[in-house]
Amino acid sequence: MPALIEIIISVPEHGKAGYSQSVFHRKGIDRQVSSRGLPLVADDMAYSFRGGTHVREHKITRKSPIEKMTAPPVVYIPMSQNIGAMCTPLVAVGDRVLKGQKIGDVENALGCPVHSSVSGTVKEIRETVNPTGQKNKVVVIENDFEEAVSDEVIPFAKTIQETSTEEIVDWIRKSGISGMGGASFPTYAKISSAIGKVDTMIINCAECEPYITANHRLLLEDPKSVLNGAKIIMKALKLRTATFAVEDNKFDAVHEIDNAIGRSKLFKVAIMKTKYPQGDERQLIFAITGKEIPQGKLPADVGCVVFNAETCAAVYRAFSTGMPLIERIVTVSGDCLKEPKNLLVLIGTPYSDLVEFCGGFKREPEKIINGGPMMGMAQWDINAPVTRGTSAVLFLSGRENRKYNQPENCIKCGRCVRACPMHLMPNYIVAYTKLLDFGEAENYGAMSCVECGSCSYNCPAHIPIVQYIKVAKNTIRASKSAAPKN
Amino acid sequence: MPDLLTVSPSPHIRNGITTRRINIDVIIAMLPALVWAVYVFGFRSLFVVLVSVASCVIFEALFELVVRRPVTVLDFSAVISGILLGFNLPATVPLWIPIAGGAFAMIVAKGVFGGLGKNIVNPVLAARVFLFSWTRVINTFSKPFSALPVFSFSLEEADIVASATPLSAMKNGGLPDFSLVDMFLGTKSGCIGEVSAILIAVGGIYLLIRKVISWHIPVTYLGTVMLLTFIFPPSGTDALQFMLYQVSSGGLILAAFFMATDYVTSPTTPTGKMIFGIGCGAITVFIRYFGGYPEGVSFSILIMNLLVGYIDKLTKPKRFGGVPKNAKQ
Structure with missing residues (x-):
């Protein structure tokens, strides 16, 4: 681990061993807790909101460790992967590109650059249409499997203590990081719009969508990187504390986070009731702070800011290795796959390669969904690529859904x-x-x-x-x- | 690799609940009261209920065929209407009564409005009020455990050992002949499904546990009736006793659990449901005290049915995050 991170991790130690102060106690009532102060079972004390629904979880990959997927022979890198303007390609057909090299950028507009996830040759720059119906450009790169890394990739050279907010924001923008929970808002823009306005930072590990276990596995296997990324963002926002929000169906993750936090007073853990849509930042902020975001306003308007857990980990990787956001964890699941898995996937990998890596289909899928089954987008192309916002790719058969295609009269059941x-x-x-x-x-x-x-x-x-x-x-x-x- | 993919808007999963599943739960919840009716009034009561169910199902299907709408009898809502209509009739009625009632409920009160979900008033109660026009046949109640011929189309006067219902006894001043235990267990005269307060409540609790209905309407409806009858007993009667007799007589408990809670004709917001229940309770007591009929339940629910749209509008929940200032009102 590079030295700069070491510094911010070693925070002053207070109090005796025991972590009860880091776990929220709602209404001041003691939970049934372990000797380390953590709740043992789900209880009514968990943070929640009114409305919502308990959706069947389908978290079939919760016990599958994250596997690094073999690099695909061809990657398809969309120029528009986040909210904001589309990038202009900086490479031409025939160019050799290196891993981590910037291949597209936006000038003077909301948006952040995209990078090549492999080393190889640009075969084609294709005009396509997004699932949302917007036009997009895709840079098709043939992988030469040399793993040649661009010399743009250099770790951040200063310690975080002597780094200014602007430097952090610039580095995050340069690294092409956008929200990895699904909405894909550029992270640098979220931070710079929140500077000086927020007093509460929440790290969103709710993961309320069915099937998806990407955040859950990340917290189990690498909680430190989430923590360290969060610390970098906290430094940029000049915040002293941040709160992890985890649903109470992931107590194992709660324990891992708590271990990683150690005696640090920088972090708290809030146990959220397992209820959809707990991970929506409006509901999350309300559950933890009691504040409601008015329609058309942003979390910063009520003094809050929310980052996805994997976004924090990506920030940490960008600072410690200098490698921009070129890979992410994707839950590849659904009732059609032989072996559903959590995969570490290079951005631009087509879904068909994911299927192959997961052992193929056991039955024909009727729907391919980018994201969770509640809010994800159905895809028409099995060769669509994984992007920064792809937390899951689901292959669902129509068996469960076909009978619901015929709407009946509303019976006003409420x-x-x-x-x-x-x-x-x-x-x-x-x-x-x-x-x-x-x-x-x-x-x-x-x-x-x-x-x-x-x-x-x-x-x-x-x-x-x-x-x-x-x-x-x-x-x-x-x-x-x-x-x-x- | 798949050749054809379905592209449709989210959400891509459902929790699997169907209108039919809900209706089956309601039917299950009514079975205890039906079994009790057979015990008290004999198989004649089951026969009346079956005729009523058949009438509702057949008339709904016929009407839908005539107006060329998809036939929806398989959602079982007509079956529920049929059972409830039978429950609201005495076992002694001639069989043309449930047949005519079923036709009125399914065609006039439901079908012409557009079928399930579109009707304004509860079809069963509308049919019941329509049948009130034949006051004498509708209001001839037999004594419990008097053997009635099962299959005859209409019963001879001689077959019926007539008995006053608890409500008409109270209408004439004083308390009924039946004990409170009879009242709650259901060994008394009355309509087929109305007699056993306890078994109807058992069905109602089943619906509450299955989350088919919420507590709001039954609790506020029964609570209002209990409160008003307890505060205003007729002179010379014990307030508590009078209140218990009032609650356990007539169709009150059946209506509070099974008819006032009808989704289509009740409000959708929790506050609205409470207003609806209180309104039903107040009107029921008002009619029982001052009206010409001994029973006010049917009228009270029908009147409140008409107000459902307004109640919903009045009790619109406060929006999360509030309404933006520049929004048009």
């Missing part, structure tokens, strides 16, 4: 109202959307919907509620931008 974490009435939004009365749909809070899917998941009539609300949102947005400004 399950969607009970499940909505934003406290909306999805049944009425759907009813008004069907009537094309988008004004009323907006009065019922269509624009506040976070599209978490709790309503559709619980609907006994199998009405595609989220889809209706998306239609309402898009129509309302379009009519707003079309309306003359006065």
Whole structure:
């Protein structure tokens, strides 16, 4: 471990051995705790929010250690992998590129550079369409398996203590790090917009989506790197504490984090109730601080900032090795795969290679999903590449879902109202959307919907509620931008 | 490698609950009361319920065929309506009563509004009120454990050992002849499914455990009736006794668990449900005290059914994060 990290890890030691001070006690009531002060079982004291739903977990890969996947012969690196502008390719067809070399960047706009994840030759720069329907450019690189590393890759040279916030932010931008939980907001932009505004930093290890175990395995196998990355971000934000938020279905991870924290007073661990969408930063911040983010505002507006656990680990790797974000942990799972696995995958690896590495299919998949089954995006192409935001790739058969394709009449059971974490009435939004009365749909809070899917998941009539609300949102947005400004 | 992939919006998984599954739970919850009815009134009561179920299912299917809508009898909601309609009739009724009631419920109160989920009022209660037009046949109750001929289309006067229901006894002042134990166990005269308060409550608790219904409507409905009857007993009666007789008589407990909680015709918000329950309770007591009929349950729920849309609108939950200032109201 490089020296700079050593320095920030050795924090002053206080008190006697025992970690109860690092674990939150809600309402001051003692939990059933181990001698080390950690809760032993899930209990009602866990942090939570009103609404949401307990989704069947399907965490079949929770016991599978992270395997480093063999490098694919060809990688497909999209120029747009995060929120913000698309990168302009800096290489041409025929160029030789090295591992970690910057191959695309954005000038004067929100966005961060992309890097080659292998060494090899640029075969093609392809125009494609994202699953969201936006145009994208993909740099196709043929791997020469020489693993030649670019000389741009050099570890951060200073100790963190004498580093300024700007230097940290620049280094994170240079390393191409964006949020790895799924939304992919550029991390440097999140930090610089939060400077001076936040007093609470939360490290999101909730992982409330079914199937996904990438964060869980990371916390079990390498909690130190998460911790160290978090410390770098804390230094940039000038914060003295940060809180790990872990759902109470991952007590083994809680123990690993607690061991890694040691006697440090920099970190706390908050045990969250296992409930979807606990990992949504709105619900997470509310559960821990009691603050609600108003519609259209950011966590920084209520003094909070949330980073995904793997994002923190990526920050640490970027500082300690200098290697930009070129690989990530992906849970490759679903009922169609022979051997579901947690893999460390190079960015740009096509899904078909993941399938091959996981032993192939045991039955034909009907859906391929990038991300979790609640909010992930169905893909039409099995050769779509892994990007920075790909926390999971799921191969699901239609066996469970086909019978739900026929919506029935709404019976007004109110399950969607009970499940909505934003406290909306999805049944009425759907009813008004069907009537094309988008004004009323907006009065019922269509624009506040976070599209978490709790309503559709619980609907006994199998009405595609989220889809209706998306239609309402898009129509309302379009009519707003079309309306003359006065 | 797959040739064809399905691309559809998230979420990609469901929890597997279906309308039919919910309805099957409701049917299961009504079985204890049905078994008890057979014990008290004989197989005639089961026969009336079966005719009523058949009527509801057949008329719903027929209506849907005529108006060319998909036939939805397999969601079992018509079966529930049929059982509840039978529960709301005395075992002594001629069989044309459940047949006509089923037709009214499925066609007039439900079908023409657009079928399941679209009706404004509870179809069963609408049919019951429609059948009140034949006051004499609807209000002839037999004594418990009097043997009734099972299959005859309409019973002869001689077959029926008529008995006053507890509610009409209280309407005429004073308390019923039955003991409170009879009242709660269900060894009394009354409609088929209404007699055993305890077994109906057992079914209701099953629905609560299965999370088919929430506590809001039953608790507020029964609570309001208990409170009002306890505060305002008729002069000369013991308040507690009067309250217990009131709660255990008529269709109150059946309605509180099975009819006021009907999803389609009750509010969707917890606060709305409580307002709905309190309203039902207050109107029930009002009619029982001052109305011409001894029973006010059906009317109270029907009246509150009409207000459901407004109650939902009034009790819209406070949005997470609040409403932005510039939003149009």
